[in-house]
Amino acid sequence: MKVLIRTVAETGSTNADLLAEAAAGAAEGTWLRAERQTLGRGRAGRIWNSPPGNLYASTIVRLRAGEPPAPSLALVAGVALDDVASAYAGCMAISLKWPNDLMTGSAKIAGILLERAGEAVVIGMGVxxxxAPAGLDRPTASIHxxxxxxxxxxxxxxxLAAAFKRWLGRWRAEGLAPVRSQWLARAxxxxxxxxxxxxEGLFEGLDQDGALLIRYADGSGETVRAGDVFLL
Structure with a gap:
């Protein structure tokens, strides 16, 4: 996979741009970074505030037959992002939170957004x-x-592009198991x-497809495949 990185001064949303480019045939390994986004978004249609100096970037993955479930690409992105953020931010303890957040303590420092167009998945990452954006429904922090x-x-x-390429290669060659193992080690x-x-419940890990396992006080369990998770 060839990596091609392009940077623009401003755009509405790097994910929206790459969704359009993916539909037009853009290759896997394409990355788009914006110095500023005017219409950045997170999961469930939330606004993603985009102050200057942060990272706003998206990439394209072309799905192939026989690969692990497409939603597990969020775990691939998470472990790649954790590798790089941990190397740059040795002063802080970083952990992963399902399905798409990078945390330091109870504060969010990065998020991931997956959107699909046919056989292409666009993965956006904001760091x-x-x-640290203010006025959100959860605490935030920045490396600075x-x-x-x-x-x-x-x-x-x-x-990040190099780390993502490496983990994507393992996801394809070895399946989800090594990615899941690394994710759990860093969660x-x-x-x-x-x-x-x-x-409210207790985090019990991930199932073999990367879904969240929860145990409640009454002893019942749940496998969560989509939704918001907050640390208590």
Missing amino acids: NLAE SLCGSAPDAHAFLLD HPLGTAVSVGGR
Whole structure:
């Protein structure tokens, strides 16, 4: 897979742009970074605030027969993002939170958004390098606010593209197991109290397809394939 990185000063949404490019035949390995987004978005249609100095980037994956479930690409993106963020932000403890967040303690420092167009999946990643957006429904942090300096967004993306290519290759060649194992090793501990859809329970790991396993106080369990999860 050849990696092609393009940077623009401003766009509405890097995911929206690459969805259109994917429909027009753009190749896997295409990356688009924007220095500023005016219509950035997160999961469930939420607005993704885009202050300057942070990373806003998306890439295209072309699905092939026999691969693991497409939603598990969120885990691929998560472990790649964790590899790079942990290398750049040694001053902070970073963990993964299902399905698409990178956390430091209870504060979010990065998010992932998957959107599909036919056999193409566009994966958007936003990382708070320089500034933590305010006014959201959850705590946020940035590498700059906790470490005193912000990584260069382009340099960060070069490393991220390489890490994502490496983990995508393992996902294809070895299946989901090694990605799932790495994700669990870098997630909050088993038994962590979480809220899913307003119901509180304990994090029990991931099933073999990457879905979230929850155990409730009454002893019942649930396999969650989509939804918002909050750490308690």
